[in-house]
Amino acid sequence: MAKSDRDQRDEATHEYASPACMLHEVDPAYSGISSSEDRVSDIVTWRKAQRLRLIDERKALSLAQREDYARLIATYLDQIVTDVAGKHVSLFWPFLGEPDLRGWMAALMARGVDCLLPVVVDKAKPLIFRSWKIGERLERGVWNIPVPAEGKEAVPDVVIAPLVGFDAQSFRLGYGGGFFDRTLAALDRKPLIIGVGFESQRIETIHPLGHDIPMDVIITQLGSWRR
Template identity: 35%
Template sequence: MSEWQELRSKQRIEMLACREEISKNNRYCWSSAITATLKKGFPVLQRSAVGFYWPRCGEYDPRPAIKFFQEKGAIIALPEIENKRELLRFRKWWPTAPMKVDIYGIPVPDKTELIAVDAIIIPMVGFDKQGYRLGYGGGYFDRTLAVIKPPPLTIGVAFEISRLNSIAPQSHDIRVSFIVTEMGIYRVLMGSMTLISNEECAAENPLR
């Protein structure tokens, strides 16, 4: 294992343990704040095909946001992993969609329509000041984002306690477009993060 892999493995263990210690009240309040920010800051999602995810391991629960955007007209898709060597595929989801459990035990749509997503809401175990994401270690999102054309809008979601100084980024790592925490929206640009208002973000990502 290389030095950067060892660092990330240690960070991942620490961040997951830290996240599990969040109180039920804080998790609810922080998740509600993130959902409210997604609603206000990204009206573009209301008319887009959006890749979300099913929550696990104490991460931000996007299901209220999924409900909101779907009711506004968005097409919702969830990522599917058939084996560890393949890229992510996004399958259409709706409240009564047939579901199965993937190789990681995560609920995913069962053989529903494959969707080309315009935007992806990406869970983050951690994130650093350059806008790089620490994930679960499979590399699925980076490999998938590297080949999607045109590149989708990418919005990383996490709690502020998941902030790191650096994940020791490598050439294959891809920054997200924005990061949303309970504190607000960070625009990721030129290797730095800038906190912006919901209104400013909405102007950049308007309803189409």
């Protein structure tokens, strides 16, 4: 049976990995997070199981549901991300059922925003952010992450980060590489940090550790919440 246009778009959307994706399945050296203490080790193990569950549940959503939710998320983002002409906003490439905000990214560019994509440069190192415009060439980076082939490095004023999970204290459960928190800790100027995901990814707690940095804002299809 021939694939529908929607199925083909869905496969294209999931060709690449988003920042630090799938790191719970690769060399632990890339995380740079110590698990020498029993408590930390237990939390790391628990988080791995939660990631697998939450990613499976997100992928189980139909494409139509994810598209509807992404449109709602974009509406709430417009209420938060205002007066940004000339500023740098970092987004992400959708993978494994993440909200596809590329349409919203195109609208930002039309408003004069310089959009960035994060780039993994080395194990246990902060990410860097490179500029990208629709139509410019992307190349496959580490773990097939799409990165701008010729983008200029910049520091974001706003970071839009995908959520694997999130809790009531606005802590983010990511993909396990530690890149996101390490990057925020290394920036001289703290950006506005917005985590985006689906309401089904809400959990009671991620059991935050010392390196975890909470989001300033969480946005799902049901609305936005400030820490």
